[in-house]
Amino acid sequence: MKRKLLLALLAIICVPLLWSCARDYVTGKSTFSLMSESQEVALGREADPQILAEYGAYDDAALTAYVSGIGQEIARVCHRPNLEYNFRVVDSPVVNAFALPGGYVYFTRGILAHFNSEDELAGVMGHEIGHVVARHGAEQQTRVQLATLGLGLGSIISEDFQKISGALQTGVSLLFLKYGRSQESESDKLGADYSTRLGYDAHQMAGFFRTIARLSEGSGQQIPTFLSTHPDPGQREVRVGQLASEFQTKGPYTPKKTDRSDYLRRIDGVVYGDDPRKGFVENNMFYHPELRFQFPVPQKWIVVNSAQQVQIINPEKNAGVQMSLGEGKTPAAAADAFISGAQATVLRRENKRVNGMAAVLLESNVQSQNNVLQVLSYFIQKEQYLYVFHGYTTVALFKNYAGAFEHVMAGFDHLRNQAALTKKPYRVRIERARQGADLATVLRSFKMKEEMLNELSILNGIKLEERLQTGSMVKIVRE
CATH class of the missing domain: 3.40.1000.10 (Mog1/PsbP, alpha/beta/alpha sandwich)
Structure with a gap:
C-alpha cells in the first residue's frame, strides 16, 4: 500500500517537470503545452508520408500547385508566417480538409470538387491554417500524452480499432484527434480574418457550411472535421458571416477580383466519387x-x-x-x-x-x-x-x-x-447552360439522370429551382 502511494506521489511530482510553456501566436501570451515547436514540426514531418501512404496523393500537379499557391499566400499573412507550410491534395472522394501539427495541410479532391469559388477554398484554407497557428493539433496531442501519464483524461483513439489493426502509425492516429468547439470557433475566426486580409470574401466561406450541411443530410456522408463539433451548421454560417462583415469593415479591405469561372476551369476533369x-x-x-x-x-x-x-x-x-x-x-x-x-x-x-x-x-x-x-x-x-x-x-x-x-x-x-x-472514373465536367432555365432543366439538357439531380444541385452549391442565365457555367458528372 505504501509503495502504491509512493508511486502515485512520484507521478504527481514528476508530471509538472514535463510541462513547458509555449507561445500563443494569436494573443502573444504563454500557454501550457507538453510539446515544443520543434517537436510539433517533427510530428507533422513524421506523419506526412504516413497520411500520403494511407490516402494517396491526387495525381494532378497543376491542381496541387494551385491549392498550394493559395495556401502559401494565406500563410504569409497569418500569425505564424515563419513556419514552413506544406499543402497536399489527397486522392479521396470524402469532402474534407484537415491540418496536422507543424504546418501540414490536406485537401481532398472531394472537397475541391464541391467548392464553387476560390473564395470558398481560401476561407477553408484559412480555417485549417488557423488550427496550425493556434497549435490546436499540439494541444490535442498534449491531451493524449496526459492521458498516458494517468491523469484520467481518457483516450481519444478508438482502442477497438487499434486492437484489431495493430498499433496505429502516428499520421493515422492524428486523424482521430477531435477539436473542441472553442478551437473550431477560433479557427473559423482566423479563417475569416486571413482570407479577408487577402481580399477574399469570407461570406462565401460561411455559405460553404450550407453546402456541407446539405451534403451530409442528403447523402449520409460523414461531416468533415471542421464541422464535426458543431451540431448546427446554420448557426455557424451566421456567425462566420458576421465575422466576414466585421473584418471587411474593420481594416483596409480591397476585394480581390476572383472569377468563379476560373476556379471551375481548374477543377474541370477532377475525379468524382470512388476511382x-x-x-x-x-x-x-x-x-x-x-x-x-x-x-x-x-x-x-x-x-x-x-x-x-x-x-x-x-x-x-x-x-x-x-x-x-x-x-x-x-x-x-x-x-x-x-x-x-x-x-x-x-x-x-x-x-x-x-x-x-x-x-x-x-x-x-x-x-x-x-x-x-x-x-x-x-x-x-x-x-x-x-x-x-x-x-x-x-x-x-x-x-x-x-x-x-x-x-x-x-x-x-x-x-x-x-x-x-475497363470501368472508368466519373469526373466533374464544366458545361455552359444552353438556355436560361432553372438548374434542374439545365441538368436534364445534359442528360443527367433524375436520381443524380439533387446530388448535382449540392455539387453546384445552388437549389434545383434557382435560375441560370444562358452561358452560365454548371458542373455535371460523367465518365
Missing part, C-alpha cells in the same frame, strides 16, 4: 481492377476504401470488416503474428481453401479497453500477396454478424467480372 481503378462497389460486390480481386459486400453496409485498407461498417456501426494486405510469407505466419500482436485468445483455427487459394480461418477473442471483441479472421494467399480480413464486434453480438463476416471473407475471389477492368 474504380483503386476499387469500387457495384451490385453489392467490391472490385479491385489493379489487384484483380473481388468480394461481396452485405447490403446497406458502408464501404470506406483507402490506399491501404478497405473498411466495411454495418448501418448500426457496431460491427465491421477490415481488409488489408498482410505481412508474412504464409497465411499461417500471418495468423500467428496477429495472435501475438493482438494478444488474441484463439477459439477456433482451421486451414482452408477459398476459391482455390490457401487460407487460414481464425476465430478469437481480443480484449479492448471497453469490450471483449469476438473476431473472425481470414488470411488468404493470392499469388504474391497475402490478404487479411478481420470481422469484429462484441461477444454478445457476434452470432448476429458471423454470417455476414463469413459471406464477405469466403466470397473473396479472383476478379471474375472482366467489365470491371
Whole structure:
C-alpha cells in the first residue's frame, strides 16, 4: 500500500517537470503545452508520408500547385508566417480538409470538387491554417500524452480499432484527434480574418457550411472535421458571416477580383466519387481492377476504401470488416503474428481453401479497453500477396454478424467480372447552360439522370429551382 502511494506521489511530482510553456501566436501570451515547436514540426514531418501512404496523393500537379499557391499566400499573412507550410491534395472522394501539427495541410479532391469559388477554398484554407497557428493539433496531442501519464483524461483513439489493426502509425492516429468547439470557433475566426486580409470574401466561406450541411443530410456522408463539433451548421454560417462583415469593415479591405469561372476551369476533369481503378462497389460486390480481386459486400453496409485498407461498417456501426494486405510469407505466419500482436485468445483455427487459394480461418477473442471483441479472421494467399480480413464486434453480438463476416471473407475471389477492368472514373465536367432555365432543366439538357439531380444541385452549391442565365457555367458528372 505504501509503495502504491509512493508511486502515485512520484507521478504527481514528476508530471509538472514535463510541462513547458509555449507561445500563443494569436494573443502573444504563454500557454501550457507538453510539446515544443520543434517537436510539433517533427510530428507533422513524421506523419506526412504516413497520411500520403494511407490516402494517396491526387495525381494532378497543376491542381496541387494551385491549392498550394493559395495556401502559401494565406500563410504569409497569418500569425505564424515563419513556419514552413506544406499543402497536399489527397486522392479521396470524402469532402474534407484537415491540418496536422507543424504546418501540414490536406485537401481532398472531394472537397475541391464541391467548392464553387476560390473564395470558398481560401476561407477553408484559412480555417485549417488557423488550427496550425493556434497549435490546436499540439494541444490535442498534449491531451493524449496526459492521458498516458494517468491523469484520467481518457483516450481519444478508438482502442477497438487499434486492437484489431495493430498499433496505429502516428499520421493515422492524428486523424482521430477531435477539436473542441472553442478551437473550431477560433479557427473559423482566423479563417475569416486571413482570407479577408487577402481580399477574399469570407461570406462565401460561411455559405460553404450550407453546402456541407446539405451534403451530409442528403447523402449520409460523414461531416468533415471542421464541422464535426458543431451540431448546427446554420448557426455557424451566421456567425462566420458576421465575422466576414466585421473584418471587411474593420481594416483596409480591397476585394480581390476572383472569377468563379476560373476556379471551375481548374477543377474541370477532377475525379468524382470512388476511382474504380483503386476499387469500387457495384451490385453489392467490391472490385479491385489493379489487384484483380473481388468480394461481396452485405447490403446497406458502408464501404470506406483507402490506399491501404478497405473498411466495411454495418448501418448500426457496431460491427465491421477490415481488409488489408498482410505481412508474412504464409497465411499461417500471418495468423500467428496477429495472435501475438493482438494478444488474441484463439477459439477456433482451421486451414482452408477459398476459391482455390490457401487460407487460414481464425476465430478469437481480443480484449479492448471497453469490450471483449469476438473476431473472425481470414488470411488468404493470392499469388504474391497475402490478404487479411478481420470481422469484429462484441461477444454478445457476434452470432448476429458471423454470417455476414463469413459471406464477405469466403466470397473473396479472383476478379471474375472482366467489365470491371475497363470501368472508368466519373469526373466533374464544366458545361455552359444552353438556355436560361432553372438548374434542374439545365441538368436534364445534359442528360443527367433524375436520381443524380439533387446530388448535382449540392455539387453546384445552388437549389434545383434557382435560375441560370444562358452561358452560365454548371458542373455535371460523367465518365
